[in-house]
Amino acid sequence: MKDSSFVIGGHSFASRLIVGTGKYRSNGEMVAAIRASRAEMVTVAVRRVDLDRSREEGILHHLDPSRYFLLPNTAGCYTVADALRYARLGRAAGLNDWVKLEVIGDEQTLLPDTAATLEAAVELVADGFKVMAYTNDDLITAMRLEDAGCVAVMPLASPIGSGLGVVNPYYIREIKRRLSVPVIVDAGVGTASDACVTMEQGVDGVLMNTAIAAADDPVGMARAMELSVRAGREAYLAGRMQSREIAVPSSPAAGMLDRESA
Amino acid sequence: MTTTGHGDGEAGATVVGRGRREVSIMLNGRPRSVEAGMSVRALLRQLKLDPGMVVVEHNRRILARGALSGTEVGEGDRIELVHFVGGG
Numbered sequence: 001m002k003d004s005s006f007v008i009g010g011h012s013f014a015s016r017l018i019v020g021t022g023k024y025r026s027n028g029e030m031v032a033a034i035r036a037s038r039a040e041m042v043t044v045a046v047r048r049v050d051l052d053r054s055r056e057e058g059i060l061h062h063l064d065p066s067r068y069f070l071l072p073n074t075a076g077c078y079t080v081a082d083a084l085r086y087a088r089l090g091r092a093a094g095l096n097d098w099v100k101l102e103v104i105g106d107e108q109t110l111l112p113d114t115a116a117t118l119e120a121a122v123e124l125v126a127d128g129f130k131v132m133a134y135t136n137d138d139l140i141t142a143m144r145l146e147d148a149g150c151v152a153v154m155p156l157a158s159p160i161g162s163g164l165g166v167v168n169p170y171y172i173r174e175i176k177r178r179l180s181v182p183v184i185v186d187a188g189v190g191t192a193s194d195a196c197v198t199m200e201q202g203v204d205g206v207l208m209n210t211a212i213a214a215a216d217d218p219v220g221m222a223r224a225m226e227l228s229v230r231a232g233r234e235a236y237l238a239g240r241m242q243s244r245e246i247a248v249p250s251s252p253a254a255g256m257l258d259r260e261s262a
Numbered sequence: 263m264t265t266t267g268h269g270d271g272e273a274g275a276t277v278v279g280r281g282r283r284e285v286s287i288m289l290n291g292r293p294r295s296v297e298a299g300m301s302v303r304a305l306l307r308q309l310k311l312d313p314g315m316v317v318v319e320h321n322r323r324i325l326a327r328g329a330l331s332g333t334e335v336g337e338g339d340r341i342e343l344v345h346f347v348g349g350g
Contacts, residue, residue, distance in 0.1 A: 058315055060346055
């Protein structure tokens, strides 16, 4: 089965893998891993410039915005007001009017505040943003975010940075079945098999950061993720066999030796 | 810089050596003294920051790049300079 193209908000992307740029040990390693992932869309955060220059300079010194589609996020925001502020600061950088909207509701689990996310999404869409909304795996919230005009809805596989994989594949499938906008699973993927299983649910894409950045060899893991996202997508399109809790032989029962022929 | 011709907004400005006046601002959450009447663009130049690489928020309002030269830094201003960093 031939795949359709991956279009978000009228923009076509070559890769269904979206990667973050945080938590790398060095900028060099980050750039090499992102290249190996073959991702086109890459998330970035908005933060104060370090006026003491104790840390490395901004990400635009390392990633070429003409080569990558940089998606500013509102990570770290706990209120609607903060999310709007960060989104607008990100847009003022002049790259695009897209935002990965994230409004966190709890410091321990980093689970989203879905009511605040929805409220912020409405405001940002009205303000002309193309909103890709990070949310939990709740169908009703996902439907409301689509109604609000988000260009993509991004349910989590499991909590941010947990690496637990897809904890509720049924909910992810149900969200994908019911929404028209792209569904991108964002957060929780830990290793290549998680990415593959995620894509096998039929979702349009997957977004990850820690799984690559925190691997012993981020470049190697980025390559593995690229392969597994494609593998999962192809397996989904190919249509898996029915699973059954009984063995069925692969070789014919007929033609075995020393048996009476009919 | 002379000490004449400044408006109410710089009431708190202090006169320093050779008549140069300074204003106190909060820059990225830290107090800092800068020359009175300085434009935001000049402040960025002093900090050796490329205006194309940072976004300026001046008293909670985002400044368009074209407004950097025409915006003066005044006493008590709160300025945030942000840019993109690694994130997920």
